Amino acid sequence: MSFGRFDRGVDEAPMSDINMTPLIDVMLVLLVIFIITAPLLAGHIALDLPKVDTAAAQRAPKSLSVSIQKDGKLYLGDQPTTLAALTARFAAAAKARPDTELRIRADTAAPYGDVAQVMGAAQGAGLDRIGLITQPAAAASGAMP
Template identity: 40%
Template sequence: MAIQISGGGSQIKRHSYQQNAEINVTPFVDVILVLLIIFMVVAPLSMVDVPVDLPPNAAAPTPPPLEPIYISVQKNGTVYIQNDRSDLHQLIAELQARTQGNHEVRLFVRGDRHAEYGQLMAVMTALQAGGYTKIGLLTEEVAEQ
């Protein structure tokens, strides 16, 4: 009698785990949330204007960094450049005096929610006609409930 043993038995693999081809996004989400929190904390600090009496400096003055210029439109149509009242007809001349003709300065338009849409668009059109292309509109951030 002969006994025949076939090789068809179960083979034991060293690792029976299958490879996981998915990307683990948890560290990515953690980094994004930390960056979001940092920007939420730092952004309001850049808008704060604290009056400080600075000491005099004997060194030659350096040109100031390019900071944005805020143009505000109140609900009655009054236009302001930074904190100075302006007129729509004098807006471009005053902006060119402030920016020394540099049209690459970033402008932020702050329009009152009750201001007429036509008045806000007149300001935007005047800015674009004056050659200013880096214009942004500011809104108030709404807290989620």
């Protein structure tokens, strides 16, 4: 035995192959990092927006509320009405403010045709913002959240 060397024995030859495991581990970690960060980089648009001293205009749209009962009765707000009267009211509201929103509250047993007639009358009068009002499932079943 010489000074500073370990005895390898006669059967063991030096390893001449490259160990690929650490290289593959590093590549997989880099792949995961790129997969996670790529969508974050693509969705960002850098803008230098101008500074304005005035406050932004907060104009809430006017809304009309129409209720439809299961027997087909129509209500504008809480007043009973007819489809012809609703059509005239929709036209007046669209002429006064084109951004008027129509909110339809229909009974679950109300015929779909009645709802479609009200929506058609509103669109014909020029109201294109129509919302169907529903109730949350927890409130409808009476369960507490």
